[in-house]
Amino acid sequence: MPGTAMGTVRIAVAGAGVMGRVHAAAVRSTPGAVLSALADPAPDAAAVAAQLGVPWFASLDELLARGRPDGVVLATPNTLHVAQALQCLDAGVAVLVEKPVATRVAEAAPLLRAAQAPGARVLVGHHREHSPIIERAVEVVRSGALGRLVVVTGSALFCKPDRYFDDGPWRREPGGGPILLNLIHDVHNLRLLAGEIVAVQAFASNAVRGFEVEDTVAIGLRFASGALGSFVLSDTAACPRSWEQTSGENPAYARCDDEDCYVVAGTDGSLTVPTMRLRRYARREDRSWFEPFETRVVAVERADPVLRQMAHFAAVVRGEAAPRVSVADAVANLRVTEAVALAARSGGSVDVAAG
Structure with missing residues (x-):
């Protein structure tokens, strides 16, 4: 079994930015895991490591050669994800790769193959x-x-401040917009709730900010089951109907817990998420818009998904669990976002290729 005494696993974090620090805190809060090191070439990374009380390495190469972790969290730039994940696997180290797993589906192919290897x-x-x-x-x-x-139906409507783009000028350019950086989260949720997305249509606009990248997108969805969907996305809308602001799971964002960002409707009832209001007719044979709904709130025990993810990763490192989000799952999410971007450019319907 990897790790130290009593099955404790040593998890290092590569990347000392916002998400790297979030993951570092999550490791420190996870029973059976210890934060073993921080790797980042940035000038202030050594100071961050000192604050965390762990060794600092200037590169992933140094970390793997001298730090000997059991697992590595890659909170590094998106363009580095595939190469660095392959590097960890070659070293026999388990890896948690931040989303998106790659910037393009084709780029993810080597990691997809490597992730299917035994061990x-x-x-x-x-x-x-x-x-x-x-x-x-x-x-x-x-x-x-x-x-x-x-x-x-779904939405991710929120407003990113100007400093977000000043701090990362690459976010003004194609690939740095909300389709890849934000919609990909919602695509994963929609696939969980409604199954595979097989076709998309989309309109995109940059009319508000005027950057090369989109700031607003309207999307039509077709699911494998025959169900249809719609989704609106904007990072310049003064509206709280986004997952972060309605779920309350991340305290960094202002919370509006009376709002929903998803509605899932079937022939017998509907569920609004995350308020979890379930509406159904009293008798199925009375289905009609003339009849009132019976409404109840589905109970949920709230918990921080980042902490739960880290506990799961520790189990993956120990070999006790298979990854809940595999590379294949992540590539499926990426494939949908690529289809949305293509549909927005072409003005037509785009099939989401499988495999």
Whole structure:
């Protein structure tokens, strides 16, 4: 078994930015795991490591050669994810790769192959997979309480401050917009709730900010089940109907817990998420818009999905669990975002290729 005494695993973090620090804190809060090191070439990274009380390495190469972790969290720039994950696997080290797993589907192919090898342990950081809210919503849908799924509507409407773009000028350019950076989270949630997305249509606009990259997108979705969906995305809208602001799972964001960002509707009822209001007719044979709904709130025990993800990663490192979000899952999410971007450029419907 990897790790130190009593099965404790040594987990290092590569990347000392915002997400790297979040992951470092999560490791320190996870029973059975210890934060072993921090790797980042940035000038202030050594000071961050000192604050955390762990060794600092200027590169992933140094970390793997001298730090000897059991697992590594890659909170590094998106363009480095595939190469660095392959480097960890070659060293026999388990890896948690932040989303997106790659910047393009084709780029992810080597990691997809490597992750299928015996003994390879790769978890992708789509942390909402570990949200108790999403888990409970999926249970309700799969229980049949909504009947046959008909339609899903969703939104990720929020406003990024100007400093977000000043701090990272690359976010003004193609690939740095909300389709890849934000929508990919919601794609994962929608796939969990409604199954595979097989076709998309989209309109994109940069009319507000005027950057090369989109700031607003309207999307049509077709699911493999025959259900249809719609989704609106904007990082310049003064509106709280986004997962972060409605779920309350990340205290960094202002919370509006009376709002929803998803509606899942079937032939027998509907569920709004994350308020978890379940509406059904008293008798199925009375289905009609003239009849009132019976409404109840589905109980959910709230918990931090980032902490739950880290506990799961520790189990993956120990070989006790298979990754809940595999590279194949992450590539499926990426494939949908690529299709949305293509549909927005072409103005037509785009099939989401499988495999």
